[in-house]
Amino acid sequence: xxxLVHMLACAFGLGSWVAVNGLWVELPLxxxxxxxxxxxxxxxxxxxxxxxxxxxxxxxxxxxxPGRLKERIVIYFILSIGILSCILLALFWDKTTTVAGAxxxxxxxxxxxxxxxxxxxSSVTFLPFMMQLPAKYITTYxxxxxxxxxxxxxxxxxxxxGITKCVNASQTAGNQTGGDTWSLHTxxxxxxxxxxxxxxxxxxxxxxxxxxFVALNRLPRTFELSSENLVPDTVASVSSGLENPGAETDxxxxxxxxxxxxxxxxxxxxxxxxxxxxxxxxxxVVWVNGATNGVLPSVxxxxxxxxxxxxxxxxxxxxxxxxxxxxxxxxxFKNRSLVFLGVLTALGTGFGSYxxxxxxMSPCPLLQGSVVGEMIIVLSWLFFTGxxxxxxxxVGVILRDRSHSALVWCGAxxxxxxxxxxxxxxxxxxxxxxxKSGDFCSTKCPL
Numbered sequence: 325x326x327x328l329v330h331m332l333a334c335a336f337g338l339g340s341w342v343a344v345n346g347l348w349v350e351l352p353l354x355x356x357x358x359x360x361x362x363x364x365x366x367x368x369x370x371x372x373x374x375x376x377x378x379x380x381x382x383x384x385x386x387x388x389x390p391g392r393l394k395e396r397i398v399i400y401f402i403l404s405i406g407i408l409s410c411i412l413l414a415l416f417w418d419k420t421t422t423v424a425g426a427x428x429x430x431x432x433x434x435x436x437x438x439x440x441x442x443x444x445x446s447s448v449t450f451l452p453f454m455m456q457l458p459a460k461y462i463t464t465y466x467x468x469x470x471x472x473x474x475x476x477x478x479x480x481x482x483x484x485x486g487i488t489k490c491v492n493a494s495q496t497a498g499n500q501t502g503g504d505t506w507s508l509h510t511x512x513x514x515x516x517x518x519x520x521x522x523x524x525x526x527x528x529x530x531x532x533x534x535x536x537f538v539a540l541n542r543l544p545r546t547f548e549l550s551s552e553n554l555v556p557d558t559v560a561s562v563s564s565g566l567e568n569p570g571a572e573t574d575x576x577x578x579x580x581x582x583x584x585x586x587x588x589x590x591x592x593x594x595x596x597x598x599x600x601x602x603x604x605x606x607x608x609v610v611w612v613n614g615a616t617n618g619v620l621p622s623v624x625x626x627x628x629x630x631x632x633x634x635x636x637x638x639x640x641x642x643x644x645x646x647x648x649x650x651x652x653x654x655x656x657f658k659n660r661s662l663v664f665l666g667v668l669t670a671l672g673t674g675f676g677s678y679x680x681x682x683x684x685m686s687p688c689p690l691l692q693g694s695v696v697g698e699m700i701i702v703l704s705w706l707f708f709t710g711x712x713x714x715x716x717x718x719v720g721v722i723l724r725d726r727s728h729s730a731l732v733w734c735g736a737x738x739x740x741x742x743x744x745x746x747x748x749x750x751x752x753x754x755x756x757x758x759x760k761s762g763d764f765c766s767t768k769c770p771l
Contacts (some may be wrong), residue, residue, distance in 0.1 A: 329543065332536040333454065333461045337468025338475070339533025341447045343406055343439040344372065346476040346526045348394055348621075349644050350359070352637040353519055356512055357418055359427040362629060362761040366622040366753040369686045369746035371433060373618075375440030378402075379448045382730035386448075395453045396541065403448065403534040406442040408526035409435050454705060470648030472529075477645040479525060480637070483515045487597075488633045490765035508765040512633060597726070601662060608669055609719055609734055610741035612712045615676050618745020620708065626759040628701055633764070635698040639705040646706050650713035660722055664717050672711035675704045687762025688769035 347368065354362050387391040416431040423430065454465045491511045598603070609694070620627075629634035682689035682701060691697025716738075723730040752758050 325543075328618075329540070330464045330545075332456070333464040334471070335532050335536035336454075336532075337450070337465040338472050338536075339403055339406065339470045339471075339530050340450055340472050340631075341409060341443045342472040342476060342529045342533075343526055344443045345473040345644055346532075347436060347439070348478050348524070349480040349641050350519060350522055351625075352633055352640055353515060354417070356633070357519075357630075358429045358432060359420055360429060361627040362759075364429075364649070365624050367433065368436065368749050369618050369622050370750050372440045372444070373439055373719035373739075373743050373746050375444045378441045382445055382448045387589075398445070398449045398461065399453060399537055400534075401443050402442045403530060404556050405438060405532045407472040407527050407534065409442065410439045411454055411522055411724050413439070414523035416517060417493065417523065427477035433752065440457050447525075449464075454701050465738045470651060473592050473648045475517075475529065476526065477641045479522065480624055480641045483517055483522060487514050487599060510512055510763050512766045529766035575626065604662060604666070605719060605722060606733065606737050607710065608665065608715060609737040610744075612669060612672070612715050612719075612741070613738040614741035614745035615673065616709065616712050617742035618747075619749055620676050620679055622753055623680065623683035623759055624705070624745065625677045626686040626761065627689075628682075628705070628766065629668055630682075630687045630689050630692055630767070631701055631764065638702045642702065642706045646710040647713045650710045651717050654714050654717040654721075658721065660718060665718055666717050668711050672708055675708035675711070678704050679708060685765045686760050692769055 351365060351368075355361055358364055360367060382393065382398065413432070413435045416435065418429075419431045420427045421430040422428075450465070454462055456525070488510050490508045492508060624640065625636065628639045679701070689701075691700065720731075722736060725733045
């Protein structure tokens, strides 16, 4: 029975962020089709931030009407919406409408909002439900949550997106004989399976999560509900390294409310920090979340696509995989030194700065057209995501040990950073056009 519950808990956690993570790793294929093209990631960052209305409303219900919100009903609802949204996305992701005289991916944006709403809301509903089970199953749940980023990345690698070739195309100048001109342009080779199939696979993973949730509710309760500290420090904070750290922290706040005197004693015994140290910690929260959830994702196309679709594909997929891997490392190798975390933040910022510089130089970044340039940009995105994900986890651990209110402020700071980052970059990318796109084959860059 215990093994079955572990498997169900892992499968249930799989549905937490699989849809949004799947969207990001599929972007290298989507941007070649939708009219927003290279600007598409900047739209997604804003849409995901708007979807945080879901966990905000749930958290307010927890605070204002304690005991009245039934997690089971909410979870059934959001998982059903997630499955339906994935199916609709597979059917209508490439449908466009004309808005203000320009073609836009209206259907894609609307469905993406509901998918983001589902995943963000899962942060404050899945964990409270899992707390009704003994503590040993919480770890398995977080493994499943990590797989929600890992599996879509592996599937996207198998899709083999990014294979392109440069072909000659002729253009006839008027009706003149012999007036043909030749030019190179990029031709994307078809992937191993289509975007529609990928979205149906996401829907299947959501169905697995829903089936696991149904099974968990129908299992005979031969065990008593645990009244101990259900989530160990590091495991509980793994969620802060995922897509929506603020919403995860709110989920931790719900947990803290229900643990009573035993948890209060633990918090009172937590380490003390000076005002300057706390200021530095919250600055890291704002900075890291602003960079990873808002600023850099908005320009990833401009940073990677000039090196070719393969470099963009590998950067998106490996960055998505690096997130859960970094969180898993933080479970076993904990370092709460503020000096160490500050160095890691500076190191991750350095990688992010390189990524931003390459985006600013688009369509002619450094070492374009060379294997070395492609390797550097892929590794830069990998280390940027990995280092700052570790920082997010460990900062969550530090603040969790301090107090419940510190976690609340951590969530607020994370959301402020993410919101400011995405809202700042949107006009820079879409209105002021500070970043330039170009065809990989036809763009002529100075040597």
